[in-house]
Amino acid sequence: MLEKLVYDTKKYWKYTKYAAKSELKSEVANSHLNWLWWVLEPLLLMLVYLFIAVVAFKSTLKYFPIYIFLGLTLWNTWSGLLKNSLKLLKRNKGIISKVYLPKLTLLFIRMLVSGFKMLISFGIIIVMMICWRVPVTWNILYIIPLMMVLFLLTFGMCTILMHYGVFIEDLSNVINVGLKLLFYMTGIFYSLEERVHGLLGNILLYCNPISFVIHSMRNVILYGKSVNIWIMLFWGIVGIVLSVIGVKLIYKYENSYVKVL
Amino acid sequence: MRADAITVKDLKIVYRSLQSQSIKKSLFKAKKSKRGNFEAIKGISFSIKEGEIVGIIGKNGSGKSTLLRALANIFAPDEGSIHIHEHTISLMAIGVGFQPSLTGRENIMLSGMLLGFEEEMIRKKMNEIIEFSELGSFIDVPVKNYSSGMHSKLAFSITSVLETDIMLVDEVLSVGDARFKKKSEEKMKSLIGDKHRTVVIVSHSISTLSKLCDKVIWMHEGEIKMYDETQKVLYEYLEFMGADEK
Numbered sequence: 001m002l003e004k005l006v007y008d009t010k011k012y013w014k015y016t017k018y019a020a021k022s023e024l025k026s027e028v029a030n031s032h033l034n035w036l037w038w039v040l041e042p043l044l045l046m047l048v049y050l051f052i053a054v055v056a057f058k059s060t061l062k063y064f065p066i067y068i069f070l071g072l073t074l075w076n077t078w079s080g081l082l083k084n085s086l087k088l089l090k091r092n093k094g095i096i097s098k099v100y101l102p103k104l105t106l107l108f109i110r111m112l113v114s115g116f117k118m119l120i121s122f123g124i125i126i127v128m129m130i131c132w133r134v135p136v137t138w139n140i141l142y143i144i145p146l147m148m149v150l151f152l153l154t155f156g157m158c159t160i161l162m163h164y165g166v167f168i169e170d171l172s173n174v175i176n177v178g179l180k181l182l183f184y185m186t187g188i189f190y191s192l193e194e195r196v197h198g199l200l201g202n203i204l205l206y207c208n209p210i211s212f213v214i215h216s217m218r219n220v221i222l223y224g225k226s227v228n229i230w231i232m233l234f235w236g237i238v239g240i241v242l243s244v245i246g247v248k249l250i251y252k253y254e255n256s257y258v259k260v261l
Numbered sequence: 262m263r264a265d266a267i268t269v270k271d272l273k274i275v276y277r278s279l280q281s282q283s284i285k286k287s288l289f290k291a292k293k294s295k296r297g298n299f300e301a302i303k304g305i306s307f308s309i310k311e312g313e314i315v316g317i318i319g320k321n322g323s324g325k326s327t328l329l330r331a332l333a334n335i336f337a338p339d340e341g342s343i344h345i346h347e348h349t350i351s352l353m354a355i356g357v358g359f360q361p362s363l364t365g366r367e368n369i370m371l372s373g374m375l376l377g378f379e380e381e382m383i384r385k386k387m388n389e390i391i392e393f394s395e396l397g398s399f400i401d402v403p404v405k406n407y408s409s410g411m412h413s414k415l416a417f418s419i420t421s422v423l424e425t426d427i428m429l430v431d432e433v434l435s436v437g438d439a440r441f442k443k444k445s446e447e448k449m450k451s452l453i454g455d456k457h458r459t460v461v462i463v464s465h466s467i468s469t470l471s472k473l474c475d476k477v478i479w480m481h482e483g484e485i486k487m488y489d490e491t492q493k494v495l496y497e498y499l500e501f502m503g504a505d506e507k
Binding site: 014099 | 276330333335351358374375
């Protein structure tokens with residue numbers, strides 16, 4: 001399985017890159033403010049949540065705009081990919097019913113596109129950090145393993161959703177509601193640590209992988225804190241398991257999806 | 262003796278009870294849902310030699326298009342195997358898959374890559390494809406804004422200019438308006454005329470098949486009823502269809 005994965009990815013890498021690039025380009029070409037939207041959209045969203053948080057919750061967290069922006073960036077990338085993967089095969093029916101293409105390639109294209117947009121957001125974060133004079137410690141290097149954990153989790157979940165999205169028509173309804181709920185349980189515009197105490201707080205913080213990743217990212221980037229390595233390792237392993245299950249599923253049904261779509 | 266271009270062995274393709282359904286159904290009827298398996302292709306074997314032009318004929322629903330898609334590796338065989346012996350292969354069917362939001366030019370690139378061509382090669386052929394498609398400045402417009410005629414012109418141009426070793430043709434020997442139709446027919450003929458190219462054509466048109474093909478496969482309800490010289494098969498086929506109608 002791993003061999004096939006490596007072989008396919010290599011063989012179709014050029015295609016993946018070209019497709020992702022063209023997609024980004026077409027997004028730019030089809031809007032008036034062009035690529036400015038990639039910067040504007042998250043910034044404006046941040047202002048919305050900043051308003052809610054400051055006015056309604058009277059939050060006094062340090063570096064609060066960056067805090068929200070970082071959380072939003074990670075959340076949007078993750079949840080966007082999840083929602084996208086559900087309809088991925090259906091949307092590309094035109095292509096996959098005419099020519100062979102490893103189905104994972106479609107996911108890789110999506111991940112490249114989202115990854116690129118996330119990079120832009122991280123550029124903004126760096127600028128904001130300079131403006132707010134956020135002190136940086138060595139702990140910031142934890143970004144690398146945290147990103148890997150996020151990648152594995154996202155990839156794993158997306159492959160599985162991509163598979164079931166074909167067979168279960170109304171799965172997207174459930175996922176949408178679930179993601180909405182999870183959004184408020186993740187503490188994007190408030191601090192779970194401060195607002196939710198005791199066992200519930202811990203459950204929300206550590207049993208939800210995405211809130212763990214966001215929480216840890218904020219800690220290492222903004223507050224110079226360290227990471228709970230064991231929990232990070234745990235979610236990393238979960239990510240690997242999910243990925244293996246997902247890739248196996250996709251490979252098993254690779255050429256049968258077209259019959260259903 | 263020429264080498265095989267395509268070898269098919271005991272090929273079986275089943276449209277299983279693989280069907281999309283709602284969550285409610287899949288929760289409550291998981292055990293009951295035993296819909297009948299539909300065997301589109303029932304264990305067929307044949308081989309096609311390099312450079313041969315083979316037609317496939319048969320009534321609707323006999324598995325012709327399914328077979329073609331299986332040869333193009335779009336459908337997985339449920340049993341048996343298909344070998345194309347390291348040849349490149351392309352399927353020409355109405356409306357090649359495009360990414361609607363991308364321009365024609367980008368779609369040429371992407372389709373070409375999926376057909377197994379190098380970027381360099383496609384760039385070289387780009388102008389020829391654009392010229393053949395007669396799309397002019399529309400080539401830099403997103404494909405979603407194309408008319409259906411433009412769509413099929415572009416599709417035809419890509420698959421006919423980027424020549425693969427094996428071409429699978431599904432019912433489309435002519436697309437577009439009268440002028441383009443003539444041009445595409447001529448292009449098809451010159452493509453088919455190449456001695457090294459293997460071509461498989463699915464068609465209902467007796468005259469097309471008898472003009473172009475060396476051999477014909479007659480499919481009937483998922484099985485090969487006959488695989489022989491063109492004239493013999495077509496004769497038997499017409500006899501059979503005539504008898505069927507009576």
